[in-house]
Every structure is written in structure tokens, then in C-alpha cells.
Amino acid sequence: MKNSVLIIDDDKELCELLTQYLQLQGFSVESTHDGAQALRQLQRKQYDVLVLDIMLPGMHGLDVLRELRESNNTPVLMLTARGEDTDRIVGLELGADDYLPKPCNPRELAARLRAILRRANNAAGQGSKPTEVTAGDTTLNSGSRTAVYRDRALSLTSAEFNLLKLLVERAGQVVDKETLSQEALGRPLTAYDRSIDVHVSKIRRKLSAAGAGELILNVRGLGYQFALDE
Template sequence: MDANILLIDDDTELCDLLAEFLSLEGFTVHAQHDGERALAHCRDHSYDAIVLDIMLPGMQGLDVLRGLRAFSRTPVLMLTARGEDTDRIVGLELGADDYLPKPANPRELAARLRAILRRTRMEDSPASELQVGRLNLNSSQRQAIYDGTTLALTSAEFNVLYSLLARAGQVVDKDTLCQEALGRPLSAYDRSIDVHVSKIRRKLAELGGDNLILSVRGAGYQYAPESAG
């Protein structure tokens, strides 16, 4: 796959190993080992996706992520310690697209990156534009507009909203949302979709779009018709 990837991790040996494997998979890989320098680097360089270790010396990974989201919507895949659910939820709240526990399996990392990139390259989608009420989604431009105002969505948030809008009025289960938005099955105790939906709701509500995404207990989520908003 032709894509430029940035690894941000202080473990230089791990970066070398991952870069070697990902290069064989067709990725062009760059690495930064310091959070503050990586953030400055990203202001002057663009990438198709970023792999970010949460546990960094100096400027922590979550602070790097917060800084990135101030000027960039590049998809971010977090690397988190196993069992650190709090870091994962905070990372998703700050704008990460997905996470992978360390030590990361290189094949799984490559698969996650491909899934993220496929969903950010939806130009060839036959249904590139969706309009329901005051909400318009254009997948070729990766743009969401509500009542004339652009929604600042991460790649994962856009994908979740697109899946819901494509089935407006229907309940979409979390596993389907996870498969379509993140490119992977929903795992036990995985709250990624819940966090993404929560963030989308807040962003819609800021523009007056209250109660547009409904929770259906034990079933999933539903994008309500505009008349219900």
C-alpha cells in the first residue's frame, strides 16, 4: 500500500523492527522518538497516518495527540499498554482514531493501518454523498456539514457518522459500526464506538443538532430523522 506513515515511539529498536516490516508491506515509514520534536515535525510534514505511543518520555503521548488535533486531522493509531482502558478512552476523546495494545503485532498493526487508510480514501465509493435533513456527508471530500456549518470530525468519527446516516431511521449494532468505521470486529469491553458516538453527538449539539443519534439499549445506535432532532 502506497502510504506515508509516521511512528512516534521512543523505543528506537522497536521502530526499526516495525519500519522494516511495514516497508515490506508497501508503506513508507518515518520515525520520531521525542514527543515535542515529533509535534513540531508534524507542523511541517504531512502523513497519511500516525502511529503514536502513549508512553513517551518528556511530552507524553496524550499531550502530543492533543497538540496534533489543534492543527491536524491525520488519522492517529495509539499504542497503549495492555489493560490501560483509561488511556484508551482519554486518547479517543482527544481525537485518536483507534488503538492497539503493546507489544503490537506487526501484522495486526499493518492490518489496522490498511483499514484506517481504506476508510480515508473513499473517493471511489459509489454513494459518495448522503443528505438527511440538515446533515450532509461527502465521502470523497471527507466533509460533514450540518445546517451550513462544517463539522470538525476525525476520520473515525466521519466513518461512524457515515454508517449511521446511510441507515438513517434504522438501528445499527456496534459490531457493524466497528467493522465499517474501524475495519475490525468489536472486541469485549471495547468502548471505542461509544466514545466516537459521544464526541459526534457533542459536535452536532454545538450546532443545534440535539438528539439526532439515539442509543437503543442492547442493540446499538440510530440516526433519527431530522424531524426528531
């Protein structure tokens, strides 16, 4: 079965170009050019992954993402203006899975979508093989995709779960950002890419809200380390 993609972008020519390319790559593609319309469409139909332009007229793309995440966990890849780091960071904090700057290369877009879908499919496939990993008071279950610190649940996105699981599995070791990007996000780390840092920052805040101390350490120039509770 083909993976379904909804492109939300007001640039109709770009939508046509991306639709043609992605269809050749085996995706089923639809597009809409208005954020509010996209939200209504998502209430009627489920897609495997969304491509969301941040700079939409009327309802801003970040507002679409914020409202979407209140009830919908469909993976989202953002399209952002080149150089707009703030939009990328805010988008990741709101629950986007990945981003690409515009104008984007259709081949790179297809590769990123496949990485997102592999992550989602792997998560779904683990449902019949529940395994737990624990470090100190932090436990993650790969079957149910749940995480807890002591008795408090951590509400994590797919990317955050993958990152925390990888760090917990290697507690006490420094894991470099390239490894985190490859194994948790499913793609190579690129220059000036702050996705890992933003996801880790969100995980830290969620652990802190659950009563944890500073468990994820930044080892300057090397990567991140999950420390056991003192």
C-alpha cells in the first residue's frame, strides 16, 4: 500500500512539482493551499505524513501545527524559509518531526519522508515485542511507546522517545549527535542542524516537570550523556 502524503502549501506550482515527483517515488499525494482547510480535511481523513509550509497566508503554519497537535499525532515535516532558525526551533518545540528549508530538493524531501515513515512503522511494529529499558528511575517501554520517571508519565513525541531511549540504553556513555541523528531521527546530521538540541531540550523540560534532576548532560564538542540519578 502506498504511503499517503498531504502537502499544505499555498504555492500551487510547488505543490504540483512535489506531487509529481513523490508520486513517481511511490507515494499517494494530495495537497491543499490553506491552513484552516487543511485542519478540516484532517478531521475527515487520515494521512501517513504531512508536509506543512510555515509561511501560509491567513492561518500561519505554526498555528496549524499547534492546533493539529492537540488531537492528532500524524508525523509532520515543516517547510521553512531558508535562514529562519526561529521558525524551525518553534516548529520542533510544537511537535514537528523534521524540517527542510525552501526551496527544497524533491529528492531530499522524499528521503526525509521515508525516514519519518520508517520511524513510525518501526514504532508500530514493536507493539508485539514489548521491551523495557531502564536507567535509574527512568523507564521506557518500546512496545507501548511509553516513558515514565518514577511513577510520572512523560508525554513524548516519536522523535523524543527515540532519542531518550537511545540515551537511556547507553546511560553513562557519551552519544555523539551524528549517532543520535542517524539512529533516532533516521537521517544524517547536517551542518547547522539544531534538531537534536531542540528535542533534547524538550525532553529535559519534561523530565524536570516529573521531578528529575539534570539527567541529560551536554558534553561539549562530543554529544549527550544520560546520567544515573544521584
